[in-house]
Amino acid sequence: MxxxxxxxxxxxxxxxxxxxxxxxxxxxxxxxxxxxxxxxxxxxxxxxxxxxxxxxxxxxxxxxxxxxxxxxxxxxxxxxxxxxxxxxxxxxxxxxxxxxxxxGAPAAAIRAMGLKDAAKELMQAAGVPVTPGYLGPDQSEARLAAEADAIGYPVLIKAVAGGGGKGMRRVDRAQDFAELLASCRREAAASFGDDRVLIERYIANPRHIEVQVFADKSGNCVHLFERDCSLQRRHQKVIEEAPAPGLDPATRAAICDAAVKAAKAVNYVGAGTIEFIADASSGLHADRIWFMEMNTRLQVEHPVTEAITGEDLVLWQLKVASGEPLPKSQGEIAVNGWAFEARLYAENPAAGYLPSTGRLEHLKLPTFVRVDSGVDEGDEITAFYDPMIAKIIAHGPNREAALSKLAAACAGIEVWPVRSNAGLLARIATDPDFRAARIDTGFLDRHGESLVASKPDETVVDRAATALSKGTDGDPWSAITGFRIAATSDSRVRVRIDGHLHWGRAHSDLEAKTIEIDEATVLFDAGNAWSIGLPLAREIEANHGVGDGAILSPMPGLVISVDVAEGDPVAKGDRLLTVEAMKMEHSLRAPFDGIVGKLQVSPGVRVSENQLVASVMKGEE
CATH class of the missing domain: 3.40.50.20 (Rossmann fold)
Known part of the structure; x- marks a missing residue:
């Protein structure tokens, strides 16, 4: 060693x-x-x-x-x-x-698996099933179009040197092929310096299933079963699980054996992952699962494999690199229970998944599951690297138990003032379709709106009203709820949540977890974090009798232009001002036809997330 x-x-x-x-x-x-x-x-x-x-x-x-x-x-x-x-x-x-x-992996194996077309040819020669398609050297438009016709539409054009979802186009009709081929080639050349492509059958209901393999320097190679990584957003994994739901023993044996065969074909050493794409339109079957690519490294999601096998994959890596044989043979490796990993990111799903940076003034992660985190409370999330805060890993005797544990873990996460996707993760873990394993790589595209808490629901508003109502000691003169002589009190409370005004009702028996951070009151609910308070005078003015006309900055940034003046008439969708953050420009627009009210900022001013920057008032009806 x-x-x-x-x-x-x-x-x-x-x-x-x-x-x-x-x-x-x-x-x-x-x-x-x-x-x-x-x-x-x-x-x-x-x-x-x-x-x-x-x-x-x-x-x-x-x-x-x-x-x-x-x-x-x-x-x-x-x-x-x-x-x-x-x-x-x-x-x-x-x-x-x-x-x-x-x-790590041998340099020769990294090279062999680095180019998609060469890797697929190698796998074909080794008897590993690959997605039907064209991998040939003739890159003429005519030949590629002919191959697409032979495969049958829809097809997928993929950059040979691609990755991360770049250099990829779906083509549904023959008449669109030439245009999308040209577009794919331009992106591939710009991203990878290589405009060569391959053509594959497009899988309508794809599942992303990968197999963990391990090999030593003596030629021994084993698998540690599979993971399902189908829950993705823009080709980036969000939640992974092991084993894969709906995989029968025969199909599991087929893909795991194929993975070992693939690793041996490149004389692999160390930890690697063989990725497969499955057509799940009629369940998982061995003849509908094909090799996609190999990752010649340890994977982000390796903890779920560790959880179900009880093995330490980093320990295996260090032993193998030192020249020792694999710690266990294939027959000694077994599956125990089920495991999920959720990736907790510093991003704001309600604002189009904008990245969120800053100091983690408050960070509470679950203690009853495994948590792999690179930061502690008080650390800074910067714009230089991956925005991951932590990986939440839940293990249980079966899928339902593990998923319930994951849901509870994500719902209890508290992050502030950096925004996170904890609430999204908690909602996914309780979604009926996800719990029933009705999943494919398009799951989040179909369910996205219902899973993102873009605005507080009635319960959150009432929790905010309840929290802000406490501490008045029953004194009607200091209470924020209304009271009437010789009548029941009015429990309605006007509250500010993330800069927007809402009417809520205070309930004495309603729990509301809040903390005070830098003069802000923050309400945590099911993984989401809401800044709450009583209405400010300028917000009341902006909202007086006209609904919500407050214009808030969706992120911290720099105001680079203000396109209107106070009193200007505007139509719904008109640009009011532009904020720049992390090299991206975001236009803030009028929510309805009306008149520009108070402008709170000017060009060159830095703003914080949810800061009031302007208001629009409805004109006379």
Missing amino acids: MESLLIANRGEIARRIVRTARMLGIRTIAVYSEADAGLPFVREADEAIAIGPPPARESYLSEARILEAARKTGAAAIHPGYGFLSENAEFAEAVEKAGIVWV
């Missing part, structure tokens, strides 16, 4: 690797950018060394700086985690050339 290990990554995966390495008595070395100097993984490693400024290309993606850090600290091995340099064949070779143990 190596004596020291440099972790060429950050955040939760760096902390995860430190935990296992420490258990094995290995000295750990963290590398960090200037933006990450105060994060937990830096403190928890035995040694830490700065490698550059915040941009990843000048720090975590700098091969030279990481190798120099390894030289300075005498690191015996380098673990790349996932992302960054984990699937960089040139870096893997450079590490080994420097006499350092590489805790």
Whole structure:
């Protein structure tokens, strides 16, 4: 076993690797950018060394700086985690050339699986089923169109060097093929420097199923069963589970055997994932599941596999990299129960999933499930890296029990003032279709509106009214609810929630969890966080008798233009002003026909999320 290990990554995966390495008595070395100097993984490693400024290309993606850090600290091995340099064949070779143990896939395997067309040809030769399509060298429009006709529409055009959902177009009709091919090629050239494409059958109800494989340097290879990663948004995974629901033993055996066959075809070593796409339109069947690609690294969702098998995959990686055989044979690996992983992100689903940055002034994560997090309360979420706050992993004896545990865990999450998707995760976990495993990769596209709390429901408004009504000690003169002489009191309360005014009712028996942070009162409910308070004078003026005419900034940013003046008539949809945040411009528009009221900002002013920036008043009826 190596004596020291440099972790060429950050955040939760760096902390995860430190935990296992420490258990094995290995000295750990963290590398960090200037933006990450105060994060937990830096403190928890035995040694830490700065490698550059915040941009990843000048720090975590700098091969030279990481190798120099390894030289300075005498690191015996380098673990790349996932992302960054984990699937960089040139870096893997450079590490080994420097006499350092590489805790990752062999460079040859990374290269073999790096291009989609070459990987599929290799899999075909190895007897692994691949999606019907065309992978040939003739890239002429005529040949590609002819192949699409032969496959049958709809088809999918995919960049050979693609990834992350880029360089991909669905084509439903032959007459649209040429236009979409040209569009796909332009995007592929711009994103990957390679405009070659392949053509595949389009799967109408796709499930994304992947198999965890592991191989040692002696040629032994096993699988640790499958995961279902179908719940995605824009090709990015949101919730994963293991095992895959609806997979019968025969079909499971078929795809797991195919995964092992795929790994052996490239003489694989270490942890890897074979990804399959399944046509789930009539259930899962072995002849309707095809190889898609291989990820030559540890996956973000590896904890669900650890949960159902009881194995530590990082420990397996370190043992295999040290030349030891696999810890267990195939017959010794079994499935125990069910597990889910939900990715908690710093983003605002109600505002089109805009990223949310800032200091985590308040952070409460569940304690009754496994939580892998890269940050603690008080840490900063920056715009430089992945916006993940934590991974919430729930395990139970069966799917229903594990899912109920996940729902409770996500509903109890509290994050402020950074926005998060905790409420979305909690709603997904209680959605009837998801609980019944009626899922495919289009699930969130179909259910999105019902899963996102874009505005507070009646219960939230009443909880806010109840919380704001407390503390008056029964004194009618200081109470915020109304009272009438010789009549029942009026329990209605006018409250402000995230800058909008609502009428709620205070209930003495209604629970309402609130905290005070920087003079703000925050109500937590089912994973969502709401800023609550009594109406401000300017909000009452903006809303007086006309409904909600307050214009709020959806994010912190810079006002770059104001396009109207006070008193101007505007029509619904007219642009009022523009706010820029994280290199994106967002236009704020009139919610209805009316007159511009008070403008609260001017160009060059910085605004916070939900800050009142203008108001629109309805004209005379």
